[in-house]
Amino acid sequence: MPELLRIERLVAGYGEAQVLAKVDLTLEEGKSLALLGRNGAGKTTLLDTIVGVTTYHAGTIRLHGRDVSRLSAERRAPLGIGWVPQERNIFRSLTVEENLTATARPGGWDLGRVYGMFPRLKERRRNLGNQLSGGEQQMLAVGRALMLNPKILLLDEPLEGLAPIIVDELLAALRGVVTGEGMSAIIVEQKARKVLPLTDDVIVLERGIVVYRNTAAALLASPETLDAHLSV
Template sequence: MSELLRVESLSAGYGEARVIQGLTFALEDGRSLALLGRNGVGKTTLIDTLIGVTTRFGGRILLAGEDIASLPPHARARRGVGWTPQERNIFRSLTVEENLTAVALPGDWTPKRVYGLFPRLEERRTNMGRQLSGGEQQMLAIGRALVLNPRLLLLDEPTEGLAPIIVDELLAALRELARAGLSMIIVEQKPKKILPFTDHAIVLDRGATAHDAPSAELLADPSALDAHLTATKKAPR
């Protein structure tokens, strides 16, 4: 299997502040990565750096062998980097259908296929974005990213603040995406939600890799998670 993403000695942050410190990892095409860690350890900063909205102090970001670290966000998106932010960023004044068709690019992922993944969206296809629940807005945000037909999908805490029944629906959809071979990096506060269907996991602490292992290994022996996710020490944002 070929390598899709390689991050080498990456240091980045906001303004003068460095949050990510010399981070290195790789992701094979068709694989998914769980990005774990307490609040403030650099998970969102890494996602923001991959899409191109932080200050990069050093290092490389290779997508299918091309260094995209100096490209602006829109150029990275054209090369196949998809993103679902915590804020969702849907068009609230457009219908569900319009949200999907307005941004769709040619490829396997069409609005019809998104409706198959999220039947709730098809039921509400004529509803405005502002009329959707928080969970439905998250489904729409993921659907909007999918119809861009990305090579790599970045999801920043997709289940945060949602009702348990919606969380179960979203996790089922993410499992299906993983089975379909879509490369993903998923940020999540509760690792047991995503470790069962991701291939590998990285635990961040203070902007650096604290633990790197196959997801199945962490599930079988969660002592590393306990060590890095239940500690009370504070880390800078």
């Protein structure tokens, strides 16, 4: 498959502080990657750097062969990045429907498809963002990212703090998007055993360095390796 994302010897962080140290990563179109590691390993920083909201120090980030390393976040977004940050960043004073359509771009994902995936959002389409539960806000954040019709979906701790029934609902939706439709994705998640079945490959970060890479199935089948890298 054609290569979608290539990161080579990436060094980045916040201000003068360097969090990522010469990170290498490749992702083909239609493939998905679980990005794992203990707290503070640099997972969020890597996603933030792909989006363009950290301090770039060295290395390259290529999206569809184009070097975007020095582009601002505003110039990267139209190139096909759909981002769901930990904070969700929904517009709390806008309705659900306004949130979904405010930044939408033409493509296969529209209101009908998002509402079909998340019926709760259709039921609450006239509610303001600040009137939603945490789980509904996460669904809205995912739906808004899909309405961008991205080439790659970046999800940062999508299951964090959610009730088990909402976790199951969100996982089913992500499975349909990533596994069923083959949308390229990078998923950061503490619940490794929940996300590994959804993804093709896995990378583990430790102190900003890639310390493990393999297929997701291989790591899932090796509990001792998983515990060695992720246990506190």
